[in-house]
Amino acid sequence: MADILIEQGRVARSTGTRKRASLRNALGRKSTVAFVLTLPLILLIVLLVLYPAFYSVYLATLNKAMTKFVGFGNFTFLFKRETFWMVVKQSCIFAITAVIFKALIGFIVAHFVHNIPGKKQRKWRGMLLVPWVIPPAMSTLAWLWLFDPSYSAFNYTLSFFGVGPIPWLGDTFWARFSVILVNVWYGAPFFLIMYLAALKSVPDQLYEAASIDGANWWQKIWHITLPMMRNIIAITTLFSLIVTFANFDIVRILTSGGPLDTTHLFATWAFQVGIQSSDIPLGACVTLFMVPILAVAAVFILRDVNKRGNEA
Numbered sequence: 580m581a582d583i584l585i586e587q588g589r590v591a592r593s594t595g596t597r598k599r600a601s602l603r604n605a606l607g608r609k610s611t612v613a614f615v616l617t618l619p620l621i622l623l624i625v626l627l628v629l630y631p632a633f634y635s636v637y638l639a640t641l642n643k644a645m646t647k648f649v650g651f652g653n654f655t656f657l658f659k660r661e662t663f664w665m666v667v668k669q670s671c672i673f674a675i676t677a678v679i680f681k682a683l684i685g686f687i688v689a690h691f692v693h694n695i696p697g698k699k700q701r702k703w704r705g706m707l708l709v710p711w712v713i714p715p716a717m718s719t720l721a722w723l724w725l726f727d728p729s730y731s732a733f734n735y736t737l738s739f740f741g742v743g744p745i746p747w748l749g750d751t752f753w754a755r756f757s758v759i760l761v762n763v764w765y766g767a768p769f770f771l772i773m774y775l776a777a778l779k780s781v782p783d784q785l786y787e788a789a790s791i792d793g794a795n796w797w798q799k800i801w802h803i804t805l806p807m808m809r810n811i812i813a814i815t816t817l818f819s820l821i822v823t824f825a826n827f828d829i830v831r832i833l834t835s836g837g838p839l840d841t842t843h844l845f846a847t848w849a850f851q852v853g854i855q856s857s858d859i860p861l862g863a864c865v866t867l868f869m870v871p872i873l874a875v876a877a878v879f880i881l882r883d884v885n886k887r888g889n890e891a
Contacts, residue, residue, distance in 0.1 A: 638863040645860060653864040662840055662848070667868070670844045673755070674824040677762045678816060684763065685770025692771070693778045704775070711768035719832040722761045726833065751841045754834050758842055761829050766822075770815055777811040778804070810884050817880045821873055845869050 642649050657663045692703050710718065725732050726747035734744040747757045785803050794802070805812075827846035830836065836843035836851060843851070845865055853862015 635863040635867060638860050639867055641860045643858050643860060649860075653861050657861070657864055657868075662843075663865070665840065666843045666845060666848045666865075669755070669842065670824060670869075671872075673759060673762070673826075673844060674820055677759050677766065677823050678819050680759070680763045681767045681770050681819060682812070682816060684767045685774050688767070688771050689774035689778055692775055704772070707771055708768045710765050711772075715765050716828045716832060718765060719761060719829050722757075722764075723833055726757055748834055749838060751838060754838060754842050758830055758833055761833065762823060762826060765829070766819060769819065773811055773815045774808065777808040781807045813880050813884050817877060820876055824869060824873060 638645070639653055640648055640650055642652075688707065692700055692707070695703055724730070728744070728746065728749060731744070731747065733747065737743075737745065745753055747753050781804060785807075786799055789799050789803060824844075825846050826844060827850070830842055830844050830847045831850070834842045836847050840848070845868060849862045849865035852865055853859045856862075
């Protein structure tokens with residue numbers, strides 16, 4: 580009997596030792612440690628992103644009173660509305676135009692800052708990052724004063740050159756121009772800091788070798804700078820495209836979608852339809868249309884990035 584008890588104790592101790600050893604081995608793996616460290620972020624994403632996304636899909640299948648399942652009825656109703664297609668067109672024009680100008684301005688200014696000596700470069704970086712640091716709602720309120728029809732600082736300045744007052748927010752063309760201008764002003768510093776970091780990672784030896792071969796500044800940019808920065812340009816463009824496409828505060832503060840809904844984006848029109856008009860299922864349908872458009876853009880951009888990574 581005593582031998583049996585001793586043997587059982589040995590088995591229990593060996594089992595406990597194996598469990599502790601397996602636990603230490605699991606914690607010793609980098610993948611396990613990485614998963615444990617990122618678990619709070621994963622839970623946060625599930626709570627704040629995935630759950631609202633699936634709940635939006637559920638809401639989109641309900642009627643206005645949210646008491647009856649209507650399937651794709653809300654989507655069919657949207658397809659028949661001219662305002663919806665105008666919002667799709669306007670959102671694409673706004674996002675593509677703003678991202679192109681932000682990328683160009685960020686690229687040009689990044690080269691300018693990159694060629695400034697070290698001490699002065701820090702001052703320029705700090706000043707140029709101010710638009711991106713200020714909360715967009717606060718800075719947009721300042722722009723709203725600049726565009727004011729009665730007290731516009733822009734119109735006051737233009738009057739010295741004999742240019743009549745411009746209806747910045749009252750005309751369709753100028754309202755779209757104003758919204759894109761503010762978005763470019765706010766988002767260009769993000770491209771600047773990303774491109775500046777990419778420029779600093781390009782070896783100087785490449786430029787020196789190109790100079791020896793007689794390359795001019797444009798050939799250096801085309802054959803050295805752009806190829807070395809392509810991945811950063813692609814990822815930055817994708818991130819900015821997603822943020823710009825879902826922009827809400829700038830349009831909401833400046834125009835509220837006017838005049839005649841011609842500056843509405845998906846986010847602002849979804850707010851008007853879902854919250855102000857008390858049709859939450861229809862508003863959820865509007866927001867869901869951003870998903871396939873951004874998914875297509877993400878697939879093309881990331882596939883190109885992966886292709887270059889495999890080639891490297």
